Amino acid sequence: MVRTRYAPSPTGFMHIGNLRTALYEYLIAKHENGAFILRIEDTDQQRYVEGAEDAILETLRLTGLNYDEGPGIGGDYGPYIQSQRKADYLPPALRLIESGQAYYCFCTKQRLSSLADERGIMKYDRYCLHLPKEEIASRILSEPYVIRQLIPEGKTTFHDEVYGDITIDNNELEDQILLKSDGMPTYNFANVIDDHAMAITHIARGCEYLTSTPKYTLLYEALGWPLPRFVHLPLLQNDAGQKLGKRNGAISIPQLIDMGFLPEAIVNYAALLGWSPPDNKEIFTLDELTQVFDATNISKSPSTYDVKKLTWVNGEHVKALPPEVFAAMALPYLQAAVKKPGTDYNRLAVITQPRVSLVNECGELVDFIDALPEYDIELYTHKKMKTNPDIARETLKLAISSLETLCDWNHTAIGEAVAIKAEENGYTKGQILWPLRTALSGKPSTPCGATEIAELLGKDESLQRLAIGLKKLEV
RNA sequence: GGCCCGUUGGUCAAGGGGUUAAGACACGGCCCUUUCACGGCUGAAACAAGGGUUCGAAUCCCUUACGGGUCACCA
Numbered sequence: 001m002v003r004t005r006y007a008p009s010p011t012g013f014m015h016i017g018n019l020r021t022a023l024y025e026y027l028i029a030k031h032e033n034g035a036f037i038l039r040i041e042d043t044d045q046q047r048y049v050e051g052a053e054d055a056i057l058e059t060l061r062l063t064g065l066n067y068d069e070g071p072g073i074g075g076d077y078g079p080y081i082q083s084q085r086k087a088d089y090l091p092p093a094l095r096l097i098e099s100g101q102a103y104y105c106f107c108t109k110q111r112l113s114s115l116a117d118e119r120g121i122m123k124y125d126r127y128c129l130h131l132p133k134e135e136i137a138s139r140i141l142s143e144p145y146v147i148r149q150l151i152p153e154g155k156t157t158f159h160d161e162v163y164g165d166i167t168i169d170n171n172e173l174e175d176q177i178l179l180k181s182d183g184m185p186t187y188n189f190a191n192v193i194d195d196h197a198m199a200i201t202h203i204a205r206g207c208e209y210l211t212s213t214p215k216y217t218l219l220y221e222a223l224g225w226p227l228p229r230f231v232h233l234p235l236l237q238n239d240a241g242q243k244l245g246k247r248n249g250a251i252s253i254p255q256l257i258d259m260g261f262l263p264e265a266i267v268n269y270a271a272l273l274g275w276s277p278p279d280n281k282e283i284f285t286l287d288e289l290t291q292v293f294d295a296t297n298i299s300k301s302p303s304t305y306d307v308k309k310l311t312w313v314n315g316e317h318v319k320a321l322p323p324e325v326f327a328a329m330a331l332p333y334l335q336a337a338v339k340k341p342g343t344d345y346n347r348l349a350v351i352t353q354p355r356v357s358l359v360n361e362c363g364e365l366v367d368f369i370d371a372l373p374e375y376d377i378e379l380y381t382h383k384k385m386k387t388n389p390d391i392a393r394e395t396l397k398l399a400i401s402s403l404e405t406l407c408d409w410n411h412t413a414i415g416e417a418v419a420i421k422a423e424e425n426g427y428t429k430g431q432i433l434w435p436l437r438t439a440l441s442g443k444p445s446t447p448c449g450a451t452e453i454a455e456l457l458g459k460d461e462s463l464q465r466l467a468i469g470l471k472k473l474e475v
Numbered sequence: 476g477g478c479c480c481g482u483u484g485g486u487c488a489a490g491g492g493g494u495u496a497a498g499a500c501a502c503g504g505c506c507c508u509u510u511c512a513c514g515g516c517u518g519a520a521a522c523a524a525g526g527g528u529u530c531g532a533a534u535c536c537c538u539u540a541c542g543g544g545u546c547a548c549c550a
Binding site for chain 2: 121210
């Protein structure tokens with residue numbers, strides 16, 4: 001059974017990069033009907049951020065990446081918070097010491113930092129590797145210590161599902177710390193212990209871990225455990241070409257949602273960053289992604305987050321929303337933009353749904369209903385409609401005269417009335433409808449035509465606006 | 476700096492020895508349309524550079540350049 005895990009540390013919010021990692025973990029598991037596990041890696045008490053864990057849980061919930069095992073819901077391999085598994089890390093470390101694959105180290109941080117070169121790069125010199133057993137036995141009782149893994153000579157090769165075989169010379173690797181002086185495991189060590197304990201089969205993570213993966217494989221080998229499959233993901237970068245991160249302008253998922261992006265669109269877009277299906281389809285629901293996702297189609301090169309494409313993807317999802325769902329989502333924005341009594345908000349929702357990329361844009365599309373905005377008479381000029389302010393002055397007069405007496409105030413009747421009038425006086429439909437729409441809305445573009453706007457506004461308001469328009473043109 | 480990875484239009488990306496080098500976003504034009512949008516059509520726009528290997532290289536190899544990652548008692 002395929003088992004994957006998303007293993008964030010509670011140090012901040014989730015941005016699109018984190019979400020993509022979680023998503024791929026989810027998809028790899030779900031594509032095979034496997035299990036997706038959430039594990040919180042809080043072994044660094046210094047960096048712990050209050051509320052970060054809840055924020056992560058919330059983001060996963062909003063985006064529909066439901067985990068099968070994890071904090072809050074438990075599972076057969078719990079607990080799923082590393083600080084609660086503290087007792088599990090010492091035994092394997094001791095086992096490695098017994099077999100000569102790890103050793104105690106009492107070096108102080110001062111001594112360690114004195115080992116650094118001018119660039120601050122250092123490699124442990126194995127000062128404590130050959131300490132006499134008796135000395136170790138007594139110092140353990142009185143001094144802080146760490147446990148380090150003894151990296152063997154040679155080269156280490158591992159296979160990555162995306163990058164292929166990668167070989168690194170072991171002398172590039174330091175005798176890494178397994179257990180810190182506070183008794184907590186380091187990230188690398190806890191990762192290996194827990195992934196094995198939780199029977200994780202696939203590890204997807206950013207390729208910033210590519211060079212440290214040999215350390216993991218060495219650990220698995222030392223402990224005699226089978227290796228999981230590694231799926232390293234190309235980095236996501238910002239416009240400056242830097243790895244996307246909290247410090248590099250990445251915005252959080254809840255923030256994106258606040259901006260009007262739909263969770264399913266964010267998920268859809270995240271999937272496309274570094275992966276594409278064989279048929280090049282671009283719009284997917286999470287279920288559809290689950291069907292077609294294949295880790296072998298993940299690309300090796302980094303990609304850049306592009307809000308324009310996200311916006312387009314969002315627009316596609318908005319259009320696909322059931323009308324009543326869109327109406328419910330749009331209602332607050334429509335109500336804020338249009339306060340006129342008797343407004344049919346469902347109608348406004350129907351009109352705006354196919355025309356917005358972001359739900360919260362629907363308000364500004366219809367805000368002219370409440371109040372006619374100030375506009376320039378140059379709006380009456382339209383080359384294709386063959387209109388200009390002079391023609392508009394005449395056709396507006398015709399429109400007013402034909403509508404004043406119109407009893408049946410609906411857009412069909414309005415359209416017929418003005419069309420006949422225009423024709424009688426030698427004008428085209430466009431020459432009367434363009435000025436009509438302009439005078440009624442005061443905007444260069446509106447979400448529907450002149451006659452619909454007139455119906456929406458009602459007879460009195462419409463005639464009033466036409467009079468205002470005419471007055472502007474007569475000055 | 477050592478090591479690792481990468482480099483196809485502005486962006487996301489197909490293509491893994493023979494293609495007129497797909498498609499999508501954004502941008503321009505045209506059509507449709509009483510506006511906008513949708514839709515349709517269309518335009519401009521790319522294989523980092525140099526060497527090999529080959530009848531033939533975006534594709535394989537080497538070098539260079541550029542970009543990124545990584546070298547913690549952080550994850």
